[in-house]
Amino acid sequence: MHRRRALGASLAMVFWPALAAAGPRVAALDWALAETLLALGHPPIAIVAAMDWNRFVVEPRLPDGVADLGLQPGINFERLAVLAPDLILTSAFTQQLEPALARIAPVERFSIFEPGPVPLAQPRTLMLQLGERLGRRVQARAWLEEAERRLDDWRARLAARPQRPLLLVNFIDARHVRVYGGAGLYQNVLDRLGLVNAWTGPTGYWGYATVGIERLATQADLQLLAFEPLPPDAQATLRRSPLWTQLPFVRAGRVAVLPSVLMFGAMPSALRFARLVTERLGA
Amino acid sequence: MRASTLALVLSATTLVVLALLLHAPVQDVLARPAAAGYDVERMVLLYATLPRLAMAVLCGAGLAASGAILQQVLRNPLASPTTLGIEAGARLALTLATLLAPALLGLGRDLVALAGSAASTLLVFALVRGRGSTALAIVLAGLVVAMYCGALATLLTLLRDRVLNSLFIWGSGSLVQQGWDAGLALTARLALTAVPALLLLRPLALLDLADDSARALGLSVPQLRLGAIAIAAALAAFVTSATGVIGFVGLVAPLLARACGVRGFGARLGWSVVFGALLLLLTDATVQLLAGDAAAFVPTGAVTAVLGAPLLLVLLPRLRPTAAPADAGLGTAAGHAPAPARRRAGLALAGLALLGLLAAAVGRTPDGSWILPSPALWPVLAEWRLPRVAAAAAAGALLGVAGFVLQRLTGNAMASPEVLGVGAGAVLGVGAALFLPGALAGLGQGVAAGLGAVGVLAALLAIGQRTRFAPQRVLLAGVALNALIDAIVGVLAATGDPRAMRLLGWMAGSTGAITAGEALQIAAAAVLLLPLAALTHRWLTLLPLGAVPARALGVPLARARLTLLLLAALMTAAATPVLGPLSFVGLMAPHIVLSLGIRQSLPALAAAALAGAAVVATADGLARTIADPIELPTGLVSALVGTPFLMLLLARRRPVSSLQPEGCPA
Numbered sequence: 005m006h007r008r009r010a011l012g013a014s015l016a017m018v019f020w021p022a023l024a025a026a027g028p029r030v031a032a033l034d035w036a037l038a039e040t041l042l043a044l045g046h047p048p049i050a051i052v053a054a055m056d057w058n059r060f061v062v063e064p065r066l067p068d069g070v071a072d073l074g075l076q077p078g079i080n081f082e083r084l085a086v087l088a089p090d091l092i093l094t095s096a097f098t099q100q101l102e103p104a105l106a107r108i109a110p111v112e113r114f115s116i117f118e119p120g121p122v123p124l125a126q127p128r129t130l131m132l133q134l135g136e137r138l139g140r141r142v143q144a145r146a147w148l149e150e151a152e153r154r155l156d157d158w159r160a161r162l163a164a165r166p167q168r169p170l171l172l173v174n175f176i177d178a179r180h181v182r183v184y185g186g187a188g189l190y191q192n193v194l195d196r197l198g199l200v201n202a203w204t205g206p207t208g209y210w211g212y213a214t215v216g217i218e219r220l221a222t223q224a225d226l227q228l229l230a231f232e233p234l235p236p237d238a239q240a241t242l243r244r245s246p247l248w249t250q251l252p253f254v255r256a257g258r259v260a261v262l263p264s265v266l267m268f269g270a271m272p273s274a275l276r277f278a279r280l281v282t283e284r285l286g287a
Numbered sequence: 288m289r290a291s292t293l294a295l296v297l298s299a300t301t302l303v304v305l306a307l308l309l310h311a312p313v314q315d316v317l318a319r320p321a322a323a324g325y326d327v328e329r330m331v332l333l334y335a336t337l338p339r340l341a342m343a344v345l346c347g348a349g350l351a352a353s354g355a356i357l358q359q360v361l362r363n364p365l366a367s368p369t370t371l372g373i374e375a376g377a378r379l380a381l382t383l384a385t386l387l388a389p390a391l392l393g394l395g396r397d398l399v400a401l402a403g404s405a406a407s408t409l410l411v412f413a414l415v416r417g418r419g420s421t422a423l424a425i426v427l428a429g430l431v432v433a434m435y436c437g438a439l440a441t442l443l444t445l446l447r448d449r450v451l452n453s454l455f456i457w458g459s460g461s462l463v464q465q466g467w468d469a470g471l472a473l474t475a476r477l478a479l480t481a482v483p484a485l486l487l488l489r490p491l492a493l494l495d496l497a498d499d500s501a502r503a504l505g506l507s508v509p510q511l512r513l514g515a516i517a518i519a520a521a522l523a524a525f526v527t528s529a530t531g532v533i534g535f536v537g538l539v540a541p542l543l544a545r546a547c548g549v550r551g552f553g554a555r556l557g558w559s560v561v562f563g564a565l566l567l568l569l570t571d572a573t574v575q576l577l578a579g580d581a582a583a584f585v586p587t588g589a590v591t592a593v594l595g596a597p598l599l600l601v602l603l604p605r606l607r608p609t610a611a612p613a614d615a616g617l618g619t620a621a622g623h624a625p626a627p628a629r630r631r632a633g634l635a636l637a638g639l640a641l642l643g644l645l646a647a648a649v650g651r652t653p654d655g656s657w658i659l660p661s662p663a664l665w666p667v668l669a670e671w672r673l674p675r676v677a678a679a680a681a682a683g684a685l686l687g688v689a690g691f692v693l694q695r696l697t698g699n700a701m702a703s704p705e706v707l708g709v710g711a712g713a714v715l716g717v718g719a720a721l722f723l724p725g726a727l728a729g730l731g732q733g734v735a736a737g738l739g740a741v742g743v744l745a746a747l748l749a750i751g752q753r754t755r756f757a758p759q760r761v762l763l764a765g766v767a768l769n770a771l772i773d774a775i776v777g778v779l780a781a782t783g784d785p786r787a788m789r790l791l792g793w794m795a796g797s798t799g800a801i802t803a804g805e806a807l808q809i810a811a812a813a814v815l816l817l818p819l820a821a822l823t824h825r826w827l828t829l830l831p832l833g834a835v836p837a838r839a840l841g842v843p844l845a846r847a848r849l850t851l852l853l854l855a856a857l858m859t860a861a862a863t864p865v866l867g868p869l870s871f872v873g874l875m876a877p878h879i880v881l882s883l884g885i886r887q888s889l890p891a892l893a894a895a896a897l898a899g900a901a902v903v904a905t906a907d908g909l910a911r912t913i914a915d916p917i918e919l920p921t922g923l924v925s926a927l928v929g930t931p932f933l934m935l936l937l938a939r940r941r942p943v944s945s946l947q948p949e950g951c952p953a
Contacts, residue, residue, distance in 0.1 A: 054916075071653055074917040078797030082671045083653060083916060086664075100789065104800035107670065179463045216463045218335045221327045235385075245465040247334045 028138060031073070031084060031109070034095040035061055036116045036270040040131050041093075042066070043147055043272045044140045050087055052076050052098075059233075061266045063276055076101075084108055093134075097268070112137070116270060119187035123195040127270040151275050158282040159197050167285060168227045168258070169202035170194065171220060175234050178241035179216060186211045189269060193278050202226040212267070218247045227258045229284065231265060260284050290547040290558045297565040304572040305340075312336065336575065338464035343571040343587070344564045345470060346462065346526045347536050349477050351563020352484065353522040354537030355544070355556045359491055360515040361425055364545065367538035368523030371425075371516070372433035374532045376407025377524060379436040382443045397472075400528030407432050408520040412513065414938050425516070427700055431933050434871050438926035441795065441869065442919065462530055462571050462587045469529055476525040484518050491515055492552035535591050536563050567591060632883040636894055639879075639901035646908025647676040651915040672911075674806035675798040679907040679921055680900040681806075681813040682862035687876030687899020688820050689858040691892055694877050695827040696851045703874035704859035707765035710868025712743025713860060714794055715775065721786045740860035743768055747852065796867030796922015798907060812861035817896055820854055823847075824888035867922035870906075872899050875929035902929050 032038040032048040035057070041048050042064040051057070054072035058065070071087055074080040076098060084092075085108050092111045094102055105111045114133060118126045128148055135144025172190050173181040184190045185203040188211020194201050202222050207213045220228070242248040253259065262280050266273040312332045319326075350368060357366040368374055380403020384391040391399055414428040464470065490511050523537060540563035544555045571587045650658050650672070660668055686704060693702040704710055716739020750764040826847045829837045838844055859873070866872070876899035877891075885891045906925035911918055 072916040078795070078799045078918045078920055080916055080918045081799045082650070082667060082911070085667045085671055086653065101800065104802075107802075179461065179465055216335065217465060218327075218331045221330065241465075244468055245334070247330060247465040250330060 028090045029088075030091045030093060030138070031087070031089040032093045033073070033076070033079070033098040033101065033105070034093070034116065034268075035266055036127075036130075036268060036273070037093045037095060037114060037134070038066075039064060039266070039272040040127075040134050040270045041138075043131070044135055044138065044143050046138050046140055048093075049089055050084060052079055060264050061269070061273070062264060064272055081105075081108070116268065117189060123192040124271070124274055127189070127192075127274055131271050148271070151271060154275065155196055155278055158278055162197055162199065162282060162285060167199055168225055169200040169223065170281075171202045171222070171226055171228045171253075172231070173220070173228065174231045175238050176214065177235050178238040178245075180214055181217060181220065181230075182212045182214050183207070183220070184212045184267070188212060189267060189274055190265075190277060193274050193281070196274075197278055197281065199281070210268075217242075217245075217251075221251055224252045226253050227260070227285070228253050229260050229262050229281065231262050233264065234261065290544060290549050290554075293543065293547055294558070294561055294565065297562070297569060301565055301569040301572060304569060304576055308572050308576045309336070334466050335464060338467050338470050339462050339575070340568060340572065341467075341470050342462050342464055342473070342530065343568045345473050345477060346530055346533055347540070347563040347565070347567030348560045349473075349522045349526040349563075350533060350537035350567075351540035351559040352481075352556060353519040353526075354563075355541040355559035356484065356491070356515050356519040356522075357537075358541045358545075359494060359552050359555070360512050360519070362494070364542060365538075366429075367541075368519070368527070369433065369532075369535075369538065371429035371520065371523075372407040372411055372431075372436060373404045373520050373523045374527050375433040375436035375440065376410075377401070377404040377527045378532065379403055379440040380406070382440045386443060397528040401524050403436075404520060404524035404527060407436055408516070408524075412516075414934055416938075425512075428934075428937055430874075431930055431937060434874070434926055435930040435934070438869060438871075438923050438930070441791075442923045442927070462533075462567075473525060473529045477522065480518060480521050480525065483514070484522075487511070487515055487518065488553055488556070495552060533567065533587070533591055536567050540566060628884045632885050632894070635883055636897055636901075639898060639905075643680065643901040643904030643908075646905040647672070649908060649912060651912050653916075655915060657912070670803075671799070674803045675801045675921075676904060676907055678801045678806040678809045678865050679798050680904045681809045682865035683870075683872050683876075683899040683901070683903025683925070684896040685809075685813050685816065685858040685862040685899070686866065686870065686873040686903075687895040687897075688817055688892055689855040689862070690873030690875075690899075691877040691880070691895040692820060692823070692827065692851050692855045692858075693873070695831055695888070696848060696855070698831050698833075700878075703871065703877075704855060704862075705868060705871050705873055706769070707747070707855070707859075708743050708768035709740050709747075709765075709856050709859040710863045711769045712739040712741075713737070713863040714790070714868050715739045716742070717793055718775065718790050721790055736864045737860050740856065740863060744853070744856040744860070747856070794867045794869060794922075795920030796865065796870055796925070797918070798865060798910075798921045799918055801865065809861060809865055812858075816854065816858050816861065820858070821889060821892055823851060823854070824892060826851065827888040827892070866903065866925065867920065870903065870922040870925040870929075872903055872925050872929060875899075875902060875933050878933055879929075902932075 029049045030041065030046070031050040032041055033052055035051070035053075038048050038051045039061060047067050048070060050071035050073050051066075052073045053075055054066060054070055071083065072080075073084055079101065081104060084105075089109050092105045092109050094105065094111055094113045095116045096113075097116075099113065102111050102113070114130055115126060116130060120126065131144050131148060132141075135141045172184040172194075174184075175181050183203045183205075184207070185201045185205070186207030187209075188207065191201060191211060203213075204222065205213060205215070205219070248254055262284060265277040265280065309332075312328050316326075316329045316332055354367045357368065357371060358364060360366075377400035380399050383403075384399045411425060411428045411432050414432070415425050494508075494511070526533065541555065541559040543562045543566075544558040547558070549555045549558050567587070570591045574587050574590050648659055650660070650664075650668075652658055658664075690703040693704065693707060694700060696702070713736035716735040716737070719739070720735035746768060747764055826837075826842055829840050829842050830847065830851075832840075834844060837847075876895045879898045879902075880891050880894040883894065885894050903921065903925050906928040907921045909919075909928060910921045910924040913919070
């Protein structure tokens with residue numbers, strides 16, 4: 005195993021000199037882990053689906069030279085073996101790859117999200133754990149302090165004026181939305197900001213439910229926030245549907261669009277979502 | 288059961304479910320006058336529930352009519368809008384439009400889907416052009432086109448899963464409505480299509496006679512066929528573009544009519560429409576009743592199969608064998624091929640094998656350039672590439688032979704492990720391991736897949752026992768099981784659960800993580816099972832002659848069928864954990880062999896193993912390199928590599944034969 009890794013590292017040096025610099029070389033198989041690493045100033049050498057990062061995670065920006073391991077169901081093991089990382093980080097989402105990954109480098113699994121009484125407790129813990137593991141404890145604490153300061157600030161600004169209950173949705177097509185709530189990251193952020201979710205229905209383990217748009221008429225006075233990307237033909241169809249046009253919040257024009265935020269993200273995504281919501285609500 | 292009795296039972300059940308579903312909201316809405324503002328119950332009843340029920344009736348009727356016409360015109364109980372590739376074409380068009388030209392979707396999802404189904408249907412026609420459009424040729428071409436579109440659409444979906452989430456719901460057929468627009472539009476389109484359909488009623492009824500007799504009565508059979516298929520395709524395309532894939536109704540409703548012993552095409556069409564409408568209405572009302580506000584969203588198209596498949600299984604023993612297509616037998620000719628032909632076949636096989644070896648050798652570096660193996664790379668190659676290539680080739684050989692055995696056994700050129708549902712059973716096993724907590728969760732995916740495959744096999748055997756393993760019925764039972772399992776997977780996928788994505792990934796057949804130990808296991812299975820299959824070569828030669836001649840020549844029918852079925856199932860169960868259920872190598876390999884003119888059982892069996900292994904090895908190499916850094920799933924790429932080849936063969940070959948029908952009284 006040791007010899008193989010040494011050889012892989014030398015191969016990586018040939019193919020990817022920029023990444024062969026000193027420091028523990030980490031491959032992150034989950035975007036939430038990758039964004040936390042970026043926030044800690046310790047970028048991963050390889051992640052999955054790097055080509056989609058700027059479309060769905062957006063920030064923090066992915067630096068150039070991070071190798072792309074392809075997509076999660078069948079990641080490029082041969083490529084990862086050639087890159088020979090010192091450490092591979094996984095989450096519950098990539099758990100099933102662990103036996104194969106362990107043939108390349110030591111694997112450590114981190115919990116991205118767990119429902120709990122304190123909003124954002126797990127993403128915060130994750131950042132501290134990763135900081136500890138990579139010798140970046142100071143950076144982790146500083147980052148979290150700054151995040152809390154901003155969240156407090158936004159919460160105060162939002163509280164300065166009355167806020168309607170919010171519906172957070174992704175349009176899947178013109179007839180269905182994914183509506184968020186329950187135990188998800190978004191709900192945690194709403195709780196932290198003192199905002200109320202208008203969706204009180206069941207949301208399943210992952211914190212969202214897929215429902216027809218008629219189910220959105222949960223209460224009369226609410227604000228709808230739809231995440232990008234919107235399906236191209238949804239708007240035209242919605243404009244013709246009485247079910248949509250006669251929804252009170254649609255008639256009152258309280259429908260807004262938010263840029264994409266990583267739903268299964270960690271602290272950086274939570275902070276990005278909190279900022280976007282605060283801006284959108286005009287606070 | 289008579290058709291009217293069945294209709295009565297279905298109607299009564301539907302009425303009960305409708306009453307349960309509607310009485311509360313209707314009372315609610317009637318009890319209070321139209322209030323100002325958004326009365327949720329009222330809006331939902333008027334613009335969601337009622338139009339949705341109307342849509343269910345429309346779609347059920349349209350698909351059933353389409354299926355009835357297709358089954359009549361192709362004289363094949365397996366024909367349906369799904370079999371002809373209409374739905375797969377529409378789905379692929381939507382996927383492509385979403386990826387490449389989203390503006391097209393703005394013009395209208397309907398138009399895009401319609402264009403896709405038209406294109407896939409035209410391709411089917413083009414493939415069989417000039418060959419008299421025989422029934423079996425069209426069904427086979429339809430299956431190949433459906434396979435290709437389906438594989439491509441699934442691959443694109445996997446690659447862009449986040450963008451294409453909507454297609455999961457669309458793919459599973461959701462009837463959810465948000466007004467009357469879509470229903471009215473569909474009504475107009477179906478009504479328009481009904482006019483030519485009614486005009487063709489009488490000529491189509493004459494097809495109950497054999498082609499020759501119909502021709503003697505002054506019918507242009509090929510023209511009639513093309514016209515009728517165009518109508519059936521339009522019916523299905525209109526429905527599919529409005530709601531998504533609800534294919535099972537188009538298959539099961541006409542079969543129900545047939546199983547009820549309805550005689551005459553007009554009556555069969557009528558009863559099919561009734562059954563289709565009732566079946567989908569009942570399904571959808573049940574879904575609405577059970578799902579309500581609380582349950583997660585469930586696509587009706589998928590649930591239709593959950594209800595319809597068991598019904599089909601119950602009715603199977605009552606199905607009368609269909610009239611035999613008038614084509615010649617497949618693979619029955621004994622005797623040696625002429626020497627030049629043999630040399631050509633040998634060269635072709637050697638070429639295939641070489642292609643597979645070359646594909647296994649090439650690789651890409653992290654900066655994207657192509658490389659051949661070098662000593663420095665050897666440790667990585669030995670650890671990662673060698674096992675996957677070996678496992679993929681062994682699995683390809685197993686599937687190729689399994690398909691060959693099944694085609695000889697059933698006398699049906701469409702038979703393959705994929706069609707039989709054994710692979711789908713493996714998927715169900717893995718799905719259960721992923722979703723059910725507790726005991727099953729601890730099982731490895733390989734064990735779970737094996738259990739699922741054996742489960743389907745047991746079900747097939749139980750059904751087979753009742754029909755004395757009559758091949759066409761076992762095949763139909765396989766189709767029903769497949770639809771059932773597809774439906775369950777479809778429901779899981781539509782929930783958007785990340786575990787469903789994992790299951791879909793597994794179905795695609797990724798070979799990247801295979802260990803040397805696993806590769807050895809599958810190779811051992813091949814070494815054990817392939818010689819066993821070779822031992823049955825005499826049965827494989829004689830069975831396609833038909834039951835009576837085969838028995839006369841000393842084949843113990845029931846025992847031979849059971850043995851071959853078991854063998855094919857075992858080979859499939861061994862190969863599916865590697866390639867997933869979607870590779871269609873089991874369908875392709877025997878056809879490649881047939882097109883090379885290899886007829887004798889033993890050489891054909893060996894050639895099927897070699898062809899299967901070579902196709903999959905080539906696909907594995909392509910899967911690893913063409914989309915770098917993304918590794919594509921080998922199983923799906925196999926389907927994409929093999930199908931164009933199969934299409935080429937289909938287009939060039941003389942009429943595809945059908946083997947003997949089962950129709951021999953046992």
